[in-house]
Amino acid sequence: MSEIITTKTVKPKKVADAAAVSICPATQEMIVRAQELGIDTVFDRAATMKPCNIGLQGTCCKICAMGPCRLPLPKAGIEGEDTRKGLCGATPNTVAARNFARMVAAGAAAHSDHGRSVAEVFLSMARKETADYKIKDPGKVLQIAPYFGVATTVEVDGEELDRDFDEIVLEVAEKALAEWGKPEGNLAYLKRAPAPLYERWKKLGELPRNIDREIVETMHRTTMGVDQDYKNIVKQCTRTALCDGWGGAMIATDLQDAMFGSPSPLQTEANMGIMKEDHVNIIIHGHEPVLSEMIVAASQSQDMVDYAVSKGAKGIQLGGICCTGNEILQRHGVPPAGNFLQQELAIITGACDAMVVDVQCVFQNLANVAKCFHTKLITTHPIAKMEQDNVIHIEFDEHHALEDAKRIVKMAIDNFKNRGAEVMIPQHKATQIAGFGVESIEYHLGGTFRGSYYTLNDNIINGRIRGVAGVVGCNNARTKHNEEHITIIKELIKNDVLVLTTGCSAITCGTHGLLTPETAQVFCGPGLAEVCETVGIPPVLHMGSCVDNSRILPAATEMVKAGGLGNDIRDLPAAGSAPEWMSEKAIAIGQYFVASGVYTVFGYHMPLDGAPEFKNYLYNELEEIYGGSGTVSPTPLSMPTR
Numbered sequence: 001m002s003e004i005i006t007t008k009t010v011k012p013k014k015v016a017d018a019a020a021v022s023i024c025p026a027t028q029e030m031i032v033r034a035q036e037l038g039i040d041t042v043f044d045r046a047a048t049m050k051p052c053n054i055g056l057q058g059t060c061c062k063i064c065a066m067g068p069c070r071l072p073l074p075k076a077g078i079e080g081e082d083t084r085k086g087l088c089g090a091t092p093n094t095v096a097a098r099n100f101a102r103m104v105a106a107g108a109a110a111h112s113d114h115g116r117s118v119a120e121v122f123l124s125m126a127r128k129e130t131a132d133y134k135i136k137d138p139g140k141v142l143q144i145a146p147y148f149g150v151a152t153t154v155e156v157d158g159e160e161l162d163r164d165f166d167e168i169v170l171e172v173a174e175k176a177l178a179e180w181g182k183p184e185g186n187l188a189y190l191k192r193a194p195a196p197l198y199e200r201w202k203k204l205g206e207l208p209r210n211i212d213r214e215i216v217e218t219m220h221r222t223t224m225g226v227d228q229d230y231k232n233i234v235k236q237c238t239r240t241a242l243c244d245g246w247g248g249a250m251i252a253t254d255l256q257d258a259m260f261g262s263p264s265p266l267q268t269e270a271n272m273g274i275m276k277e278d279h280v281n282i283i284i285h286g287h288e289p290v291l292s293e294m295i296v297a298a299s300q301s302q303d304m305v306d307y308a309v310s311k312g313a314k315g316i317q318l319g320g321i322c323c324t325g326n327e328i329l330q331r332h333g334v335p336p337a338g339n340f341l342q343q344e345l346a347i348i349t350g351a352c353d354a355m356v357v358d359v360q361c362v363f364q365n366l367a368n369v370a371k372c373f374h375t376k377l378i379t380t381h382p383i384a385k386m387e388q389d390n391v392i393h394i395e396f397d398e399h400h401a402l403e404d405a406k407r408i409v410k411m412a413i414d415n416f417k418n419r420g421a422e423v424m425i426p427q428h429k430a431t432q433i434a435g436f437g438v439e440s441i442e443y444h445l446g447g448t449f450r451g452s453y454y455t456l457n458d459n460i461i462n463g464r465i466r467g468v469a470g471v472v473g474c475n476n477a478r479t480k481h482n483e484e485h486i487t488i489i490k491e492l493i494k495n496d497v498l499v500l501t502t503g504c505s506a507i508t509c510g511t512h513g514l515l516t517p518e519t520a521q522v523f524c525g526p527g528l529a530e531v532c533e534t535v536g537i538p539p540v541l542h543m544g545s546c547v548d549n550s551r552i553l554p555a556a557t558e559m560v561k562a563g564g565l566g567n568d569i570r571d572l573p574a575a576g577s578a579p580e581w582m583s584e585k586a587i588a589i590g591q592y593f594v595a596s597g598v599y600t601v602f603g604y605h606m607p608l609d610g611a612p613e614f615k616n617y618l619y620n621e622l623e624e625i626y627g628g629s630g631t632v633s634p635t636p637l638s639m640p641t642r
């Protein structure tokens, strides 16, 4: 009998359509380049893998081994009583609330653990255990000391004198670090909020006690068989979110400003075109600036520059990705090479001699991409290693930080000669002004003597500016890269709304040229354009990294204090949005904005559809409690922008 040979038809692998998945020309070029080289990127993986439908609805419970219990909403909806329940009887509301609360806890943990690392380095510096860090902004230390109950003066013989500065720094360091685990009292920074807001949290019983405790309690309350009342779960996760925004993240921002300098406006560029073929390119990615500050110092040191030249390069080009990138942009003008979804693409240029990563938002696939090139992928944080064997781990230690940084920079320089012929840097970049903070905005609003947020309030009262919006957060491979950010921001400024931006949204704005004063004449409504021209600021202000969302809260508080717009943040014409969010951190941020009285709109999707009652509680009923509420607008133009 003759053999029957069957040939299986192999379907070609589905890949992303570059023009359909990003509006950024550099990104589009590099997606095509990756496909030519047979390297898959997040864009291709999003084309081949669909998200889980039950998870999308927020009603998959996997907190015990009797599950996962799946409680999707039937396509036809539910008529009559909703009888869906897990094996233990957990309702869709309980399941979705637990999942939501755990996202808040994880997000708050990420920002706050970052804050803890900064506080530990700050304490080392205060104890003089390291010579590599110094106070660069003494004014910031004196500004925050009273919130921690640290005296800045002493009485000597009935005379009030300045207290020894080193003593103040040490006490601030100890008190700040205690915020993570102090046994009594409430978070120190809560009193920075307008008094009515503080009183509301107090009345609701939601003043966070210490950072670790709230996160731990949320994890406890959402384990099997504990809190089974979704409103009570939301109450606790709100308290947890507050210990992020008014706790861990805010402390991180302040201590970073004290040690590395508070940002002030500076001009640089953004997008992958900042990489230079004839330079050693080092890309810094992640979130914690304690090491990247040292890498900036090392790469600017004459011995390292000379070493690079001796190896045939014209110099050293640093570039940032994600929020470590934003930190060194804000303080040193290091240009961002890209945002979250561009991380693999920076390596695919073939010109990335080293990518240095710390914590958060780092794709594990970077290691697979780096294998195809000469790129050294270096992890630096003890809590964030990678399993692939081509990844180098150089653990950063604040006691010899500059030495560690020089080791990394030298490794990148030594790697310059190993580049293949396949370098392709997309020639797209834009000029940007970044470096805004609470103080620098105040300064711009009136100069050294007259600086006041009242200038802003006055222009809101006289109608030139309609309000202020914080547009922040990530990119998400389930939405068109950068499109939602740009669409909503252009719509806001067209409607005379001043925009504050952070995180990957801010990198997006830089990439697409929205961070220059000239933007005002092109995209703004007449009122905002006039104010921007008079004051000399762009209509979109880059306020820093994800933890720097905590800058927006004191800025709002300054607006309240300046007067004329009410006595609480909820009275301000202010809103927040994360149009392309993907991280749990964005959920924590959204929840502390809501609890601080800000109307907050998420783009894309929120995993709540499987529990309509819980969703209604979050979207509508919270507004009565806090004055702020969260909601979702899946398309940017369906978001309220006026």
Ligand code: XCC
Pocket: 287, 322, 323, 340, 360, 361, 472, 473, 474, 475, 502, 503, 504, 505, 545, 546, 582, 583, 585, 586
């Ligand atoms: Fe990560 Fe902070 Fe999101 Fe960007 S924006 S994707 S969290 S890097 Ni904060």
